[in-house]
Amino acid sequence: MLLFVALISFLIFRFVGNPVENLMGQEATLAQRAALEEALGLNDPIHIQYFDFLWKAVRFDFGNSYRGALPVAELIVSRLPATLELALTSAVFAVIFGVFMGVYTAINRGSVITNFILSSSLIGVSLPTFLIGVLLIWLFSVELNWLPSFGRGEVVDLGWWKTGFLSESGLKSLVLPAITLGLYQMTLIMRLTRSEMLEVLRQDYIRLARALGLTNKAVYFFHALPNILIPVITIGGLQLGSVIAFAIITETVFQWPGVGLLFINAVYFVDIPVMSAYLLLVGFAFVLINLIVDLSYFFIDPRLRDSELKDEA
Amino acid sequence: MERFFRSDFFYHFRHAPVAIVSFVTIILIILAAIFANFIAPTNPFDPASLNLMNGFTPPLEANEFTGERFLLGTDDQGRDLFSTILYGLRISLFVGLMAVLLAMVMGVLLGLIAGFLGGWIDSVIMRFADIQMTFPSILVAMLIYGVARGILPPEVRYEMSIVVLIISIGLSEWVPFARTVRGSTLVEKEKEYVTAAKMIGLTRQQIMLRHILPNVLSPVLVIATITFALAIIAEATLSFLGVGVPSTKPSLGTLIRIGQDFLFSGEWWILLFPAVTLLALALSINLFGDWLRDILNPKLK
Numbered sequence: 001m002l003l004f005v006a007l008i009s010f011l012i013f014r015f016v017g018n019p020v021e022n023l024m025g026q027e028a029t030l031a032q033r034a035a036l037e038e039a040l041g042l043n044d045p046i047h048i049q050y051f052d053f054l055w056k057a058v059r060f061d062f063g064n065s066y067r068g069a070l071p072v073a074e075l076i077v078s079r080l081p082a083t084l085e086l087a088l089t090s091a092v093f094a095v096i097f098g099v100f101m102g103v104y105t106a107i108n109r110g111s112v113i114t115n116f117i118l119s120s121s122l123i124g125v126s127l128p129t130f131l132i133g134v135l136l137i138w139l140f141s142v143e144l145n146w147l148p149s150f151g152r153g154e155v156v157d158l159g160w161w162k163t164g165f166l167s168e169s170g171l172k173s174l175v176l177p178a179i180t181l182g183l184y185q186m187t188l189i190m191r192l193t194r195s196e197m198l199e200v201l202r203q204d205y206i207r208l209a210r211a212l213g214l215t216n217k218a219v220y221f222f223h224a225l226p227n228i229l230i231p232v233i234t235i236g237g238l239q240l241g242s243v244i245a246f247a248i249i250t251e252t253v254f255q256w257p258g259v260g261l262l263f264i265n266a267v268y269f270v271d272i273p274v275m276s277a278y279l280l281l282v283g284f285a286f287v288l289i290n291l292i293v294d295l296s297y298f299f300i301d302p303r304l305r306d307s308e309l310k311d312e313a
Numbered sequence: 314m315e316r317f318f319r320s321d322f323f324y325h326f327r328h329a330p331v332a333i334v335s336f337v338t339i340i341l342i343i344l345a346a347i348f349a350n351f352i353a354p355t356n357p358f359d360p361a362s363l364n365l366m367n368g369f370t371p372p373l374e375a376n377e378f379t380g381e382r383f384l385l386g387t388d389d390q391g392r393d394l395f396s397t398i399l400y401g402l403r404i405s406l407f408v409g410l411m412a413v414l415l416a417m418v419m420g421v422l423l424g425l426i427a428g429f430l431g432g433w434i435d436s437v438i439m440r441f442a443d444i445q446m447t448f449p450s451i452l453v454a455m456l457i458y459g460v461a462r463g464i465l466p467p468e469v470r471y472e473m474s475i476v477v478l479i480i481s482i483g484l485s486e487w488v489p490f491a492r493t494v495r496g497s498t499l500v501e502k503e504k505e506y507v508t509a510a511k512m513i514g515l516t517r518q519q520i521m522l523r524h525i526l527p528n529v530l531s532p533v534l535v536i537a538t539i540t541f542a543l544a545i546i547a548e549a550t551l552s553f554l555g556v557g558v559p560s561t562k563p564s565l566g567t568l569i570r571i572g573q574d575f576l577f578s579g580e581w582w583i584l585l586f587p588a589v590t591l592l593a594l595a596l597s598i599n600l601f602g603d604w605l606r607d608i609l610n611p612k613l614k
Contacts, residue, residue, distance in 0.1 A: 122596075122599075122600075123592075123596065125599070126542070126592065126595045126596040126599050127592060127595075128546045128549055128550055128591070128595070129550070130549075130550055130553045130554070130566075130569070131569065131588055131591065131592065134569065134572075134573050134576070134584065134588070135588070137573070137576065138576055138581070138584065142576050241447060241448070241449060242449040244449070244452070245448075245449035245451050245452040246449075246451075248451075248452070248455070248554075249451070249550060249553075249554065252553075252554050253573075263455075264455070264554055264555075264556065266459065267455055267456075267458060267459035267462070267556055268555060268556055270459065270462050270463045272463055275456065275459050275460075279456065282448070282452070286447055286448075
């Protein structure tokens with residue numbers, strides 16, 4: 001899968017736009033062009049070029065951006081912390097509130113608050129991400145003037161990682177983008193948790209737990225909740241992929257200096273090396289997320305851990 | 314027609330208030346877009362009708378220079394917002410509809426071929442679909458848009474932007490169609506009527522298009538409805554990000570972007586009205602699609 005993404009990324013890199021034209025400008029002679037083509041390896045057979053591209057990608061060498069002539073890898077590395085902090089915060093927000101609200105709406109079926117949460121979640125799903133962002137800016141930045149509407153605020157430089165977690169303005173700037181990015185995921189997780197919870201609560205062992213005289217809290221959180229975590233984590237993990245896509249939108253709305261903003265500018269100015277490197281990065285992120293999701297089953301599901309239990313199952 | 318009014322479908326429709334409200338909203342919005350040039354008081358694309366003095370007129374209030382009143386106010390260039398929204402709706406709906414058609418034709422054909430022929434063709438198509446599926450469609454659309462801009466010579470980029478937009482959104486949404494159609498084709502091709510068609514010596518093309526296709530189309534309708542909402546949102550998102558339609562012909566997304574720029578100076582109406590229109594449209598299509606899915610899926614009835 002990663003190889004396939006790399007192939008597409010390579011094809012974009014190689015065939016869209018002409019690097020020679022871009023590097024040399026109009027005045028170059030034919031001889032100079034030929035020399036550059038040779039130096040860039042453009043005359044090699046296509047599969048050799050592909051392996052060359054892969055080999056360079058493994059060493060994080062994506063060439064230079066057409067705009068600004070900085071190495072693409074350097075650009076991406078400098079922007080990555082911003083995106084990762086944003087994605088992480090919004091994922092934590094989405095999981096905590098999603099699971100909590102899902103459990104709540106499953107336990108209190110038909111209550112006023114449940115109906116309110118469920119119907120507003122439907123609107124939440126239909127609201128495009130950018131609209132959520134703009135509306136939040138309107139409410140909290142323009143009308144109430146509580147939170148900043150763009151940028152990361154003050155960042156603390158830890159040498160290789162510039163973090164916004166350590167300053168007050170950094171944390172404040174994080175709130176609105178994180179909510180914007182996490183809201184859609186939150187509604188999905190909530191709906192999933194709710195339906196799984198309703199399913200689990202009908203089962204015999206829950207009735208047994210109640211018959212043993214356990215409190216509601218113990219039944220819900222120690223007996224029911226662990227059993228719904230697997231589907232929630234699977235879907236939640238797969239959804240992390242769309243977090244990356246929505247991060248592009250959120251970063252644009254809030255002018256958040258992350259890789260998504262870099263990508264959308266690359267699309268706008270047809271900066272091919274940045275686009276193809278970003279594609280590879282996203283493909284890599286997907287593979288990594290899937291791996292983490294698979295590994296997490298191991299920690300959640302005792303049947304996978306304990307060999308005795310595995311035989312019974 | 315009478316048969317339709319007595320059908321189960323119509324019975325369920327009459328008894329579902331959500332379906333009726335959302336359907337009426339969709340129809341009203343579509344009609345408003347089609348007849349925009351009769352309903353709209355001004356033509357926002359005609360520079361002659363614009364008066365810059367009218368800029369930033371709040372809704373229903375008189376402009377302080379010209380004294381003119383506008384139902385929903387005006388934007389920065391003095392365009393009547395109500396007319397601009399109607400004309401913007403045209404672009405949004407047109408792009409959405411074309412993108413869905415493209416995705417549908419492509420997805421249905423590829424799904425049909427994959428399901429009916431099987432073998433390596435099936436593997437190649439579905440493998441590709443799987444990989445595309447792991448990427449969110451808006452990201453795919455952006456990539457295609459970026460690549461298309463790279464391929465096209467700069468002179469035509471501007472005029473072609475709507476076509477490029479339709480192609481990018483269409484290509485990013487074909488997978489669900491292909492998957493569903495492939496699934497039902499696998500079931501249909503084992504049935505006796507297909508064997509009979511083979512016996513009388515029809516070509517594979519004839520069997521696929523004339524015999525199997527009509528029998529796998531009903532779930533396609535549901536997917537098309539939901540994809541339509543997705544395509545409209547995708548168009549608005551791309552235009553909002555500045556990579557969609559040019560700002561001389563603003564769609565709803567472009568209007569919302571313009572609105573965001575003026576939010577801080579207090580001109581809230583430029584943002585609010587296009588946003589509400591977009592939300593009403595997307596929400597109604599989603600609700601109607603949900604209802605359609607429940608009705609057409611016999612398992613849930």
